[in-house]
Amino acid sequence: MKNLITLHSGAAAVAVKDPWELVDTQEGEAAPGASGSAYRILPLSDWRQLSEVAAKRSEATAEPMGVLLHPDDDPADLAPWIDRIALIALEFPSFRDGRAYTQAFVLRSRLGFRGELRAIGDVLRDQLVAMRHCGFSSFAVRGDRSAEDALKGLAGFDLIYARSVACPEPLFRRRLRAGEPGESDQPGT
Amino acid sequence: MYKYDEYDRALVQARVAQFRDQVARRLSGELSEEEFVPLRLQNGLYLQRHAYMLRVAIPYGTLSSVQLRTLGRIAEQYDRGYGHFSTRQNIQFNWIELEQVPDILQLLADQEMHAIQTSGNCVRNITTEAFAGVARDELLDPRPLAEILRQWSTVNPEFLYLPRKFKIAISSSETDRAALRAHDIGLYLYPGDEGEMLLRVMVGGGLGRTPILNEQVREALPWRHLLTYVEAVLRVYNRHGRRDNKYKARIKILVKALGVEAFAREVELEWEQIRDSAGQLTLHEYQRVAQGFRVPDYERLDALDADFGAWLARDAAFARWVQTNTRAHKVAGYSSVVLSTKPAPTADQSTAPGDLAAAQMYSVADLADRYGFGEIRVAHEQNLVLPDIRKRDLYALWKALVSIKLATPNIGLLTDVIACPGGDFCSLASTRSLPVARAIQQRFDNLDYLHDLGEISLNISGCVNACGHHHIGNIGILGVDRKGEEFFQVTLGGAQGKNSSLGKVIGPSFRAEDIPQVIERLLETFVRYREVEEPFIETLGRIGAGPFKESVYSGPDESTNPAQIHTHSRKGEAMA
Ligand code: HEM
Ligand code: SF4
Numbered sequence: 001m002k003n004l005i006t007l008h009s010g011a012a013a014v015a016v017k018d019p020w021e022l023v024d025t026q027e028g029e030a031a032p033g034a035s036g037s038a039y040r041i042l043p044l045s046d047w048r049q050l051s052e053v054a055a056k057r058s059e060a061t062a063e064p065m066g067v068l069l070h071p072d073d074d075p076a077d078l079a080p081w082i083d084r085i086a087l088i089a090l091e092f093p094s095f096r097d098g099r100a101y102t103q104a105f106v107l108r109s110r111l112g113f114r115g116e117l118r119a120i121g122d123v124l125r126d127q128l129v130a131m132r133h134c135g136f137s138s139f140a141v142r143g144d145r146s147a148e149d150a151l152k153g154l155a156g157f158d159l160i161y162a163r164s165v166a167c168p169e170p171l172f173r174r175r176l177r178a179g180e181p182g183e184s185d186q187p188g189t
Numbered sequence: 190m191y192k193y194d195e196y197d198r199a200l201v202q203a204r205v206a207q208f209r210d211q212v213a214r215r216l217s218g219e220l221s222e223e224e225f226v227p228l229r230l231q232n233g234l235y236l237q238r239h240a241y242m243l244r245v246a247i248p249y250g251t252l253s254s255v256q257l258r259t260l261g262r263i264a265e266q267y268d269r270g271y272g273h274f275s276t277r278q279n280i281q282f283n284w285i286e287l288e289q290v291p292d293i294l295q296l297l298a299d300q301e302m303h304a305i306q307t308s309g310n311c312v313r314n315i316t317t318e319a320f321a322g323v324a325r326d327e328l329l330d331p332r333p334l335a336e337i338l339r340q341w342s343t344v345n346p347e348f349l350y351l352p353r354k355f356k357i358a359i360s361s362s363e364t365d366r367a368a369l370r371a372h373d374i375g376l377y378l379y380p381g382d383e384g385e386m387l388l389r390v391m392v393g394g395g396l397g398r399t400p401i402l403n404e405q406v407r408e409a410l411p412w413r414h415l416l417t418y419v420e421a422v423l424r425v426y427n428r429h430g431r432r433d434n435k436y437k438a439r440i441k442i443l444v445k446a447l448g449v450e451a452f453a454r455e456v457e458l459e460w461e462q463i464r465d466s467a468g469q470l471t472l473h474e475y476q477r478v479a480q481g482f483r484v485p486d487y488e489r490l491d492a493l494d495a496d497f498g499a500w501l502a503r504d505a506a507f508a509r510w511v512q513t514n515t516r517a518h519k520v521a522g523y524s525s526v527v528l529s530t531k532p533a534p535t536a537d538q539s540t541a542p543g544d545l546a547a548a549q550m551y552s553v554a555d556l557a558d559r560y561g562f563g564e565i566r567v568a569h570e571q572n573l574v575l576p577d578i579r580k581r582d583l584y585a586l587w588k589a590l591v592s593i594k595l596a597t598p599n600i601g602l603l604t605d606v607i608a609c610p611g612g613d614f615c616s617l618a619s620t621r622s623l624p625v626a627r628a629i630q631q632r633f634d635n636l637d638y639l640h641d642l643g644e645i646s647l648n649i650s651g652c653v654n655a656c657g658h659h660h661i662g663n664i665g666i667l668g669v670d671r672k673g674e675e676f677f678q679v680t681l682g683g684a685q686g687k688n689s690s691l692g693k694v695i696g697p698s699f700r701a702e703d704i705p706q707v708i709e710r711l712l713e714t715f716v717r718y719r720e721v722e723e724p725f726i727e728t729l730g731r732i733g734a735g736p737f738k739e740s741v742y743s744g745p746d747e748s749t750n751p752a753q754i755h756t757h758s759r760k761g762e763a764m765a
């Protein structure tokens with residue numbers, strides 16, 4: 001994919017080269033991508049059908065697997081393969097559609113997904129910080145916008161009160177850690 | 190009052206810088222209007238009919254005198270000299286230039302205020318009632334939890350692009366004065382058997398074109414779970430709320446579609462997985478925030494003050510004002526005072542309900558310093574409150590309020606109208622609601638008559654969006670457009686508070702000029718059937734809407750009452 005920002009140990013950079021490709025299986029079936037790339041991202045609907053085959057093939061060839069979720073897909077459907085999937089792409093049909101933030105939370109915090117979580121679609125500079133908080137690790141910036149410019153969106157001030165994937169403790173717990181006096185108060189009754 | 194710490198300050202300051210950059214990018218054309226819209230909305234900036242409107246949050250309705258002076262300064266320097274207090278404890282400035290917004294936000298941030306999330310499809314300003322912490326009928330102080338919620342919901346990254354706006358209110362008084370049941374989440378705070386703080390969680394309320402009162406999904410939730418429970422509700426909503434139709438996108442539609450039991454099950458399922466997470470509140474945090482709401486240094490006073498009693502006996506106008514515009518206080522010798530923003534219009538002056546001039550803001554700030562503890566509250570009914578006034582100072586305060594036209598003794602009465610800005614400002618309006626409010630206030634300016642009528646709420650919205658809460662007014666007036674002409678539909682029987690209910694349409698709608706006449710006939714009917722001191726809503730409940738409808742549509746007697754009321758009847762228009 002082009003126009004991509006990736007996070008590596010917290011640092012964001014524009015990716016020089018990225019092997020992943022979205023596969024439109026309607027045309028290409030599960031056959032290797034037209035360009036011959038082995039890094040294919042399948043939509044969940046196709047993934048369901050092909051997962052067994054794909055999973056087997058991946059074992060045999062060590063070919064990495066990628067899945068695309070649409071906003072109304074249930075991330076829990078990926079639970080059986082969560083450790084073997086290398087990349088999950090979540091789609092923002094419009095940047096106003098915030099379902100992928102919750103999908104990201106569920107994938108990371110509940111299903112324990114550790115691979116690359118990519119935002120695709122209407123991905124713009126001013127939402128990147130929120131995406132990063134929810135566990136996204138790469139951002140395919142909308143085609144007509146510059147990824148270089150969007151990088152600035154990740155550079156600025158970033159503080160939240162609540163907890164997030166990137167920041168698993170809410171501020172009221174982080175605060176204590178930062179040395180404010182007070183008893184340490186564990187959760188639980 | 191809660192004071193910002195270094196984190197709070199850093200956040201609002203950074204937000205100003207961020208929005209300054211976004212405005213610059215918009216002005217340079219780098220950001221399209223379409224991309225800019227959600228960004229400006231999340232910073233409280235609307236485009237209205239004539240200009241930008243900036244909505245500033247007044248979290249749980251609490252202002253310091255310094256903050257109120259800052260609002261006055263903004264009104265004076267950047268607007269046309271006044272501001273408009275809304276029903277959700279916000280203030281709106283109607284005539285704002287985009288280029289100046291960053292400077293205004295800077296002024297706000299310097300005084301620990303902001304406009305973050307006062308608009309847009311996110312969690313909005315957390316509201317409570319104006320008498321929180323001082324009302325005699327209060328069970329527990331809701332303000333610390335309101336502030337905790339404010340912080341939690343501010344820039345909460347998962348919930349910034351919800352299907353639709355999301356409003357949360359919390360209250361803890363015998364009579365709910367925060368319209369809890371009209372909110373997406375209404376939280377009722379009460380003590381358990383051992384005095385521990387518990388919450389009743391009600392979800393799925395909202396007005397707008399499909400008015401619905403929320404329903405209970407959880408009883409006796411321990412306060413420590415406040416944030417995780419709200420998180421669970423929002424997560425279920427964010428995943429499953431409709432996004433295909435903005436009129437069906439509020440959480441109330443989801444709750445109705447699933448049924449409240451099924452919805453509650455979804456929420457509980459989600460909550461079970463996070464209830465013991467790091468999101469659970471700590472006592473330490475509660476205490477840290479609660480410090481900001483410590484009881485001020487009240488004097489030990491007698492419940493009765495001799496001077497005050499003497500003035501009550503001597504000055505009937507004062508006594509009347511005390512009766513309508515003051516409220517019982519927790520502490521002996523003190524009262525809470527309501528400042529009416531709804532004076533009877535005069536030939537040369539008429540202001541919208543909720544409007545306050547900069548000069549009035551400065552004066553109120555001074556009075557709060559002089560007679561109170563420098564604190565001011567904003568009420569859901571678009572009035573201001575001075576929460577802590579010694580009874581012995583009431584007379585002097587009253588004199589001062591009279592001189593700045595904020596002492597109209599009409600709180601809770603017919604002319605204490607709630608009204609939205611309507612077509613004079615709002616670009617979504619079907620009708621102009623303010624002239625109707627004005628006509629009613631003009632027609633019923635006889636204070637004796639108003640006092641005799643007793644408690645009655647009249648709410649006006651300029652269109653189906655229902656910003657004026659017409660569904661929960663005893664008398665509700667809704668402006669509708671009929672082929673380019675303005676008509677007004679009347680509902681009866683709405684109520685907020687413990688016995689909340691939604692009003693029902695009485696029949697075909699009316700022309701603006703006939704509304705005062707319609708109201709008059711409704712009131713005549715009320716007076717005719719009223720038993721002793723019965724409030725309007727009880728008479729209506731007892732006799733039903735029938736006699737009221739009849740009085741309006743048949744008229745008492747055409748020969749003695751020639752005023753012909755023009756109605757607009759559309760085929761199939763609901764009569765009930
Ligand atoms: C003039 C600019 C305004 C605009 C464009 C505006 C827009 C809207 C819209 C579109 C809704 C319907 C939301 C829905 O049904 O989902 C709404 C509801 C509401 N607005 Fe406004 N509004 C404005 C001013 C105000 C003012 C001045 C007040 C207070 C006096 C207010 C208070 C409310 C309230 C309480 C609701 C009902 C919320 C609910 O449905 O639960 N708004 N507004
Ligand atoms: S009710 Fe309609 S006219 Fe009135 S402020 Fe709301 S959107 Fe505007």
